[in-house]
Amino acid sequence: MTGILITVVIVGGLALLLKWRRPAWYWLTFGAVIAVVRLLLRYSSVMEACGLTVPPSRLRMMAARATRTEVPSARVPRIRRLRVTRTGIVLRLKLRPGQDVFDFAASTDRLRHSFSMQGVTCREVKASVVELRMTGYDVLKRVHMPASTKAETLRIPVSLCEDGSVHYRDYRQVPHELNIGANQSGKSVHQRKLVAELATQQVALVGIDCKKGVELYPLARRFSALADNPDDALGVLEALIARMHGIYDVIRSEQRISSDVPDAEITADIWGLPEHLRPTPVVLLVDEVAELALYAGKAEEKRRDAIITALIRLAQLGRAAGIFMEVCGQRFGSDLGDGITLLRSQLTGRVSHRVNDEGSAKMAFADIAPDAVLAAVHIPTDRPGTSVIAESSGGWALTRTPHITLRQAVNACNRNAHLTPDLPELSAYRPALDLAQLKAAPAIEPVTEAA
Template identity: 70%
Template sequence: MSGALLLVLVPAVVTGAAVLRWQRPAWYWLAIGAPYAMVRVRLAYASVMDACGLAVPPSRARLLLARVTRTDIPPDRPPRLAALRPTRTGLVLRLRLRPGQDAFDVAAATDRLRHSFRMHGVTSREVKAGVVELRMTGYDVLRRVQMPAGARAEGLRIPVSLCEDGSVHFRDYRQVPHSLNLGATQSGKSVYQRRLVAELARQHVALVGIDCKQGVELAPLARRFSALADNADAAAELLETLVAMMADTYLVIRREQRLSADIPDAEITADIWGLPEHLRPVPVVLLIDEVAELALFANAAEKKRRERIVTSLVRLVQLGRAAGIYVEICGQRFGSELGDGITMLRAQLTGRVAHRVNDEASAKMAFADISPDAVLAATMIPTDRPGMAIVGDSSGGWVRTRTPFTSLRQAVSACNAHAHRTPGLPELAPFRPALPGPVPVPGPAAEQPPLAA
């Protein structure tokens, strides 16, 4: 009887584990994968570190003691394993380096450590002098992106995508006010934008959109937008209106400073976040769907319009942060071939996001002035993983992320559900999108009156 029971239980357990691994990989890892991986790492730690070149010879005192006592020479010593803990996607190792070791040595050996510990990925970062943290992922977290339940938006800090080490990438507009989003067709650039809009729709913020493709990307989300331009002429006027709003906001900030010797330093501000609540203007996020449509021109009139647009954009990205105006620019290419002022505009965009690109030159437009390694990583994004991107900033750091799929229907539902949060700004009233009325429900055909004889 016990043998027959085992024949039933073993296939059931194996099948259940396989289903759990596919449907809930994080649960499978915490229940089965993490305990086994922790035991494997603990037992093989010293030998793996030695094989990866991360062990140092013993100190002179220990060598002298071995000679005096005529004992065997002690082996090379690996970094001290200060902590080992599991996470929902992998393991975290805290290492204390020995004298003579360097954090760059550990970073250079991450690929060897990945193979030796049989993990999916290993990343390294220096916590402080002499302390290095290794984050190991036990499975491919970017294959089927599942955002953690605890990833919540806090003001203008919103969760956008999942990093390859299992952490969440947040788009923090107060820390990185302006950003560039590059990507080829079908690379997931629009999905990234929908995710931004869906998360921002829940916050106290005014959304302003420019979509020169007649609004096909942003018009369905119009119920949550305070202003929307679907052609270049309207975009030029809208940008100049934002510049005027920015100037008015600076006048408010300057008026409320009232500098004097008896005012505490904490009450002196140079941006909207230090203003009293009743005087603080609502922050504005400007989303531009395809920047090339604003920079291209075919005649003299369009050239003058282009100069107005580029000048306004440069002013906004240079001065808009303190006034609470944040710019998100999307496009397939963003190079000097778009004309004068483009490289100056790009230099002001701190955040950089590059989805799959068609050539290396497009990746260089985002990361050439930041990190050559990020350029190489952007060119290696596979075509079968839309939404995967390289995220970097002006500090030179970068990480591989993937945005969870957000359909247009989901983004529209989020905007419609939070349409009551749309601020009514008087300056932007001429650009408020015209919302369609309710669609009449088809019913039985009304009886037609008889024709006159």
């Protein structure tokens, strides 16, 4: 008996230690079993308490009256599949006739408390099938990305969602994105993560960092062009527009539209071009858009209007030419001048880290996902990297980017410096590495685009 008691104490102490220091390990060893047993035991009563049941059918009622038996109870949704994941439980339910997905979406908070889970989200898989994703612990407290993620060309893992899933930045689906956030909110970490992941792919990186390049110039070995002042920024944008028009000429010449050309061979973007003619995709990163939009005199105002006009043209027309944008700033509203709201309307993806006021969050989400405004305002200061991500479809999610230091991002760029393409249009703005940096790193020939 004493041996059993000692074993129980040791196992209990180990469980408490894991729950405190390694919540993921605790979930996989102890927490998942407890949660599944609790869910199955409470399922019927919780569904009834949350109003997620339907009355018995008329046929069953008539049969009960005819046989003078007990009146059948209300019916609960059927469990089609229950799956344990590394972060929680995925429960797939078959809805009863008369039930609606919105009823389950409105009851997620009550289900979270009833099943003693960290969080519950709901989505419709198909007609009459609902999936509830329940997280067993706070996955955003210590972000650990899964060991294996499905990275593809221009589709990279960026952050972890509160339901345990991975958020991917897919440039082909969402070509342009706005990223806002206050100082020390994790906006720069998010940008470093993007650069570190893109550095391993066959893409060209172009940066505009008007803070004298303190954020992007350490990553210069992987950038095809960099600008650290508004004058150079205008030159880079005009060069990208010239490149865009050149690519459209190539697309137009390769279409060869006639009655005998199959539909599958007709294209309106770079992805339908033959491999040897397809230009390298370009990702443009703007570190602080306010530095491009502010001006103090007539000369600066003229330059500012040219910069904003160029950004708008790239946002409207650049996708088909393989030019994608990441625009960062602390605020992004009409107070930055003419053309800002038009530019914002072209940025499909929206990311908001912690902001200083509700107005800043409304600038990002009020026109596409009003519910996300409140979530962005309530991001705590002790969790840098936490952000609300939304798209023009209206859906949004709370995510957190794993912390990546500037040194780690620099190492990723240096390891993949041989993938840096040499773009002829932007050769004048290619960052020049100093002699000490060249001696410290091996000479690597740049990738030159096919003519």
